[in-house]
Amino acid sequence: MPIDTTTRTIEIECLRYDPQTDTEPHFSSYQVPFSDDMSVLEGLQYIKDQLDGSLTFRWSCRMAICGSCGQEVNGVPVLSCHTFLRDYFPHKLRIEPLNNFPIIRDLVIDQNDFLDKLESVKPYLVTKLEKPLAAGPHLQTPQQLNRYYAYSQCINCLLCYAACPQYGLNSDFTGPAALALLHRYNADSRDQGWQVRAEVINADAGVWGCTLVGYCSEVCPKAVDPAHAINQNKVNSAMDFFGVLKLMNKGGTE
Template sequence: MAMTDTRTIRIEAVRFNPETDQEPRRQSYDVPFTPDMSVLQGLQYIKDHLDGSLTFRWSCRMAVCGSCGMMINDTPKLSCETFLRDLYPGPVKVAPLDNFPIQRDLAIDQTGFLDKLAMIKPYIVAKQDKPLSEGTFRQTPAQLEAYYQYSQCINCLLCYAACPQFGLNDQFVGPAALSLLQRYNLDSRDVGWSVRADVANADIGVWECTVVGYCSEVCPKGVDPMHAINENKVNSALDYIGLKRLVGGR
């Protein structure tokens, strides 16, 4: 007869309700341990069986949506792809992402990031509109490859939690948004640098980055925001001296 695994692991979660609490606190929960259990599944067990008031974000459970980012043992990670077996015997400390206001418990207020995302106009700015009857804007595999890496951003915000400069100045446009800015610079269908240059060149734009590189270290999709920002620094410098040619772009 197979032995039943009775092991447990302790998860220490930050609890905070800004409407009622003066400051965050930690609350401990013991959950059943299995080697295939993710941190997210541990939190779901807590919510389903131990404390329904625990608040956190999640959706796809497969590292695609970016919703479940949080600090896990002081490192920004996706909780759906971080496994309890790698943290056993614990305790596992979970907290909301650093450098953001807490909305409640492990959920952060993303409003500031969404405003920054809107600033960089994250969509194709075409040279001229094309009627649907004429078909789509076509690209070669090489043209796709030019920006593909930067297009893999899932807006999980781990890079903002890791960025010391954003921690010092939350007005900094930041790694993810500036990576997407370069993603469109490199897109053969886009001619939008002229409407994005002011953001890149601003005091809170690419020059606010001090090239620490933590953003690229924690990115779960290998986007390498630091590289994108450095490319945009070249673009910004070229723009400053009146040359409109972009690094890799038009």
């Protein structure tokens, strides 16, 4: 499709919240000239550079890999660098910060709760014994790689948390990305950490906090499919509960 370089004008409504002066957010509307190659993030940057320097939002890489620029656009969580203004024209855009997180200012949310959850799932290889360097590399077959590869693509952008009503209703829920990363390590043939992650996975706030709404997997920009990671682990958690995992001698000890 040839790029249309003619400039049109689109209306962008942004949620504004200043913690020092506001008790609740309001919306400000901006008229933004755009061409077909402009992302929503570039629209926000136009506003900040040309119309209102006080508009606050996060961004970094502009290429859908850093995971910083997640926003709700018309109620759908997206990476704003990965979404184009042309797809909304001639309608307006309503941009809000990601759902289910406290708003610090304008479009910026507080991610701390997620960071705690990410840490709780021990998102690194857990092994019983450190393998000496001299023993050579950890070899993996392509099949073993495939078992976790898709789940390792997570960029922690939090779109899945914004898409998850269960997290919104009860922020104790460990949530989609953290549980998908938990599974990513459990599914790794080099990892022996099932037992140390079992407490998180088996809890009410673990996989059992999920009711398989499935929207997390719809909005994931990296096709991680957290809903699949969580729900196949309901089976594993149930087998653990009934002692079947021990019988199958899966996941090692301690």
